[in-house]
Amino acid sequence: MTVLEQTPGRDESGARPTPPTAGWRPRTDPAPLLPDETPFRLLGTGARLDKRRKELWRELYRGLVHGRRYNRQATALTRQGRLAVYPSSTGQEACEVAAALALAEQDWLFPSYRDTLAVVARGVDPVEALTLLRGDWHTGYDPRAVRVAPLSTPLATQLPHAVGLAHAARLRGDDVVALAMVGDGGTSEGDFHEALNFAAVWRAPVVFLVQNNGFAISVPLAKQTAAPSLAHKAVGYGVPGRLVDGNDAPAVHQVLGEAVAHARAGGGPTLVEALTYRVEAHTNADDATRYRTDEDVAPWLGHDPVALLEAELRNRRLLTDREADAIAEEAEAMAADLRGRMNTDPALDPEDLFAHVYAEPTTHLREQAAMLRGELAADAADDPDRADTPARRRATGRDDHADDHRQNHQERAA
Amino acid sequence: MTVLEQTPGRDESGARPTPPTAGWRPRTDPAPLLPDETPFRLLGTGARLDKRRKELWRELYRGLVHGRRYNRQATALTRQGRLAVYPSSTGQEACEVAAALALAEQDWLFPSYRDTLAVVARGVDPVEALTLLRGDWHTGYDPRAVRVAPLSTPLATQLPHAVGLAHAARLRGDDVVALAMVGDGGTSEGDFHEALNFAAVWRAPVVFLVQNNGFAISVPLAKQTAAPSLAHKAVGYGVPGRLVDGNDAPAVHQVLGEAVAHARAGGGPTLVEALTYRVEAHTNADDATRYRTDEDVAPWLGHDPVALLEAELRNRRLLTDREADAIAEEAEAMAADLRGRMNTDPALDPEDLFAHVYAEPTTHLREQAAMLRGELAADAADDPDRADTPARRRATGRDDHADDHRQNHQERAA
Amino acid sequence: MTTATSTPARPAPPGGPAPTTMAQAINRALRDAMAADDTVHVLGEDVGALGGVFRVTDGLTAEFGEERCTDTPLAEAGILGTAAGMAMYGLRPVVEMQFDAFAYPAFEQLVSHVARMRNRTRGSLPMPLTIRVPYGGGIGGVEHHSDSSEVYYMATPGLHVVTPATVADAYGMLRSAIASDDPVLFLEPKRLYWSKETIDLSSPPACEPLGRAVVRRAGTSATLISYGPSVSVCLEAAEAAREEGWELEVLDLRTLVPFDDETAAAAVRRTGRAVVVHEASGFAGPGAEIAARLTERCFHHLQAPVLRVTGFDIPYPPPMLEKHHLPGVDRVLDAVARLQWESDHTEGGAA
Amino acid sequence: MTTATSTPARPAPPGGPAPTTMAQAINRALRDAMAADDTVHVLGEDVGALGGVFRVTDGLTAEFGEERCTDTPLAEAGILGTAAGMAMYGLRPVVEMQFDAFAYPAFEQLVSHVARMRNRTRGSLPMPLTIRVPYGGGIGGVEHHSDSSEVYYMATPGLHVVTPATVADAYGMLRSAIASDDPVLFLEPKRLYWSKETIDLSSPPACEPLGRAVVRRAGTSATLISYGPSVSVCLEAAEAAREEGWELEVLDLRTLVPFDDETAAAAVRRTGRAVVVHEASGFAGPGAEIAARLTERCFHHLQAPVLRVTGFDIPYPPPMLEKHHLPGVDRVLDAVARLQWESDHTEGGAA
Ligand SMILES: Cc1ncc(C[n+]2csc(CCOP(=O)(O)OP(=O)(O)O)c2C)c(N)n1
Ligand SMILES: Cc1ncc(C[n+]2csc(CCOP(=O)(O)OP(=O)(O)O)c2C)c(N)n1
Ligand SMILES: [Mg+2]
């Protein structure tokens, strides 16, 4: 039996439709696919922790502190003109960090444009992760090497990629899970729907993490969907839907971890909705006062992922002042390093514009590259007699340079 | 309070997101949105009928018989080359007819490419309804006059149109419901998702009818979705999902009627899944033996919508032999009329190609129309001296006809 | 993501000439159209409270209510598809696509329905839709925020495609687009949003109708043909060209579909030399059609082939490199220099 | 809906020359590619048991299993998007879009990802995807079944766009497309599916590489430039033209991107006159680029402007009218006649 034949949608009769008998029943039981009424939480529940989990919670804390600092630093870099734009995930660090930590080495992460932090938490160099946002033309990191897809700007379009990659890995017999991140707004796109459906039909090892942070730029969730929750979308694909407090890092990690394990075991995809909040404006260029008030934000400031975890760790005596200070210092050093390395413009070679459009540049692109090279050389040449007359810079390969050019011209001028 | 502010997704605080308190609850109760475990049925349930319903059932029966005959006749017309293609709805007549009858005069129908029968059942001339399938360039009927959108070939693309139209009518304060039809395959398209979501958020008066006929051309439902049922998709939009035996015409009519009434009363959209079966091949051009056997089809032939209703009516003594014969004769006459009127090619004017591309043909299109007119005139002219040399047919407005043409040419030739 | 401005497009004061940005002029055109005709509805992502990421719809929801200016769910096919349905009911929707590249999800709705609905229904269901698309580069946008997608629309029969190059045109052409009974792609050059003119929007200057090109600068040596964001580049180049002894004519096409053959061909015949300038990639770009059709119509007047100065045939470059991609004054002048001037050829012969 | 054929594209017998249809040649190319490379996966709507609505994938699932040739859910963006993901993992997906117009839902995936992924990742994530699109008219298809959508792809940097005109090319070019490390739009002229050639697919005839145009008929009077479904029209026209005393050269472009400037320009320079012929609409159609670039390169060799014979600028017409829309022999000859022949002009002068 092949992988595809094991998919859950298929009954024994293979491709045959359900007969029209009075005994028609749903093809799978919907009950276990529906999310719980309340979001899953761990912080404040008095959950018992073994040693491994204690370590994990501390590691999560470290990630949150670094993440918070990273967000702050990146936003500062936009003000200094060192980044073209930065969509901060302040307030959402629990989701970002837990997503990265839920994956094994060989797994793939498919981040959305807001998820630089998850990319960094996965181990990508903090400067490289900012390459696109900096105004450079490429992802910076090597996606195949780090198993992190490019940050996806067109919303929800990365979700089918995650499905295809996970499906391909499964077909090849490889143990790879893909985790794809999307926002509440992104769930409205057709690509979200198609990705979920393909994943379910193919039983692909994918985990979909929706960060419901309340807004799509200025548009609040109520204008985005009328669903009981976004996790309720899962049943429509025959996929389990899970709801989690997105500011409770251990809870997010646990739900994602279970979903990853389920996928790894051949159980197929899971849709996870994490309830969180975008504390800052959409990006540095946005003015959030136009669509929400400080009062709207306030309750969420009291439910801060960093503060929540820190309080719990201190309560449980899993974090000393000294340790907290050390982590803060480390984060400070990371920020200083980031600042320093972002302080210079990257050296971009204009000819790279043509280098990777195709495996081999076409003749046509080589001509264009040559033209640009010529222009740059002319600009660089300081000799004013040669450089100031644009007419001196000529592209080649045109008919006016053909052998019979002059002759033709003379006929014409005659 | 405006229409949009009454939408269910919005709590009192307007655009503000739910606070992150432990008291988080689904924004609407999912339970009533979930479909029943078994499809709704009326035939064979001993339901009591008042006079109005008796009349309705007889009317439905008449529609089914006509519909069945229409499908048969149209398929025959493809064999005679009178129709370019015909996607038959044989076996699905209950859905087609009930959909049309569930609507009031002022309502709109948005059919899919397979739903010619629903269009005819709504009252459109049987020949006009076939115009596009015949190979003509337009819908035949006037969509605005009959409130039937063009049969939609690109799958699921008509669903957002239905939402937009219903929403527009509601904004204008008009009492209009839109009923949009789509196949099981069509539910996989992004447009299905986006239409359902917009409808729910806007609380638009739309009813979505999915005819789950088991196949999308050759692809069986199991490869289309892993959902418990297609009706389970509804909860993910905050919309009620209903499941009905699609071969039970009174049941389909009742479920659709309730959904239409709900929409009319401002309750918003409903998603109805009708379980039915495509008894014939996808179209006359398809070869269904490649993907299913006669055995697969057999159980459905025993659950035929026409036979089911006829048996019930006869059981209940609501149909006499004489009445049944009269209806069959009527249907025969309709088919004869159809045959007769389809027996000639419609008179198409090639210049119509340019007539409705824009409100006013552009200069550019007028030139092209003139060129075609010239060609046709040349072809028509019997004078062989004039017509046989293509070079005699000249388009106008080119530079070779400019005033200085000859002069230029002579310069050049010099 | 979105490189937005935080400067609101505050409408110009109601009376008298005042410095006005293109964003403000578009905003005013929307307001005036909505006030004049209650079937005009604006919809899109963030067009409500936020006023759009470029603030072009600023204040419309406040003035006309959420039903007239509506924040939609985030789904472009859904936006255009529902707008098509609204148009089927007789409304005049004005749709905002947040950025050029984010109009692509709506491509099927556009090509298969919006462009063809009138035709398929013999005029029973016209599509009086306006689709506003901020397009083009030069604003330092990250990837997917600077595409010049006009040729996709030009190649689709049934659509009108227009783009303003001046503030006054932005107002007048948008009013005309909204009034049109056909679907109009109204392409807004992003980097001109903040360009200013002193105009009186309470009595807007007369504007040529859609479908007419306009000569922005008269000249005799050669004709620069352009539209939208590249018109100002051409005007600058024409200024600079005087040093070289050239008097360049500058034609602003304004409407790409339907194309104003008469004005464009006349301009080319006048000078006998022409260069088409645009930001979009050259290969199969807008300039291909412009060059091809003008050559068909003016062949014997041409002293040299119609040349094209365009973006390269590459994915739109990032902020740090876009200056190399965008047609600039130098590149335009280089092309003019290649138009086979006699003096040039003498030189050439001597070289 | 789908105007399908019920004649299966039964593969030609394994050895020796045999009459083979284009559909069979494509089928064989897919089989051979799948047999040669287990990373080649076919996916699309109805490509499995049915073998595709044109039977082009006939037998592949039976031979290679459902995992290698997969019936997908009905969602084109999903098909192309998941295929892109498979390519990211190193597979070589071959995607079937059932008909031209049904590729539009995948437009965003194509333009924003498939065409740009290699560039954005500096080659780390190439997209060795082949996207098969049956295109063009002439088969009596109802609306949305006969679009010539090639210009949308030509205008998108990062894609290769190819289309065969002969059975042998269909085989060879598809093998090359699948072997390419870049995304290739492989456009299959629907009405040539049943065209036949006698070839030996067990040792397929050598085929020019992608990127090369081929002269299908030598001539001296003028050059007809075409591709895909219109090449045979041009050959027929060339035959008929002899009566008029013209010896027409016929160039089959084969690859639209990258364009074979060298061969095409040489052909045009040889005759000094050229007509571009295609089914797609003319305005901003493929012929615009072809005419514009050949004029740029051959201006002084041209005795007349490069003319275009194309579909009208209208939505693709219905079966009953398509004959008026499609470029036919007469219309091609009319255009040739307008290429300003001397004899002609003498006549013209006398008229
Ligand atoms: C297809 C597409 N449409 C529009 C945009 C413009 N845009 C960028 S971010 C954004 C809002 C995203 O909201 P959400 O999905 O909730 O993610 P969040 O920003 O909250 O992380 C929009 C509309 C886009 N990037 N892609
Ligand atoms: C967007 C789009 N993709 C593909 C097709 C080709 N096609 C026509 S009918 C069909 C199957 C439709 O299946 P379903 O939605 O279940 O409707 P049914 O034919 O069963 O009525 C397909 C794939 C199409 N018409 N539109
Ligand atoms: Mg959000």
Ligand SMILES: [Mg+2]
């Ligand atoms: Mg079906």
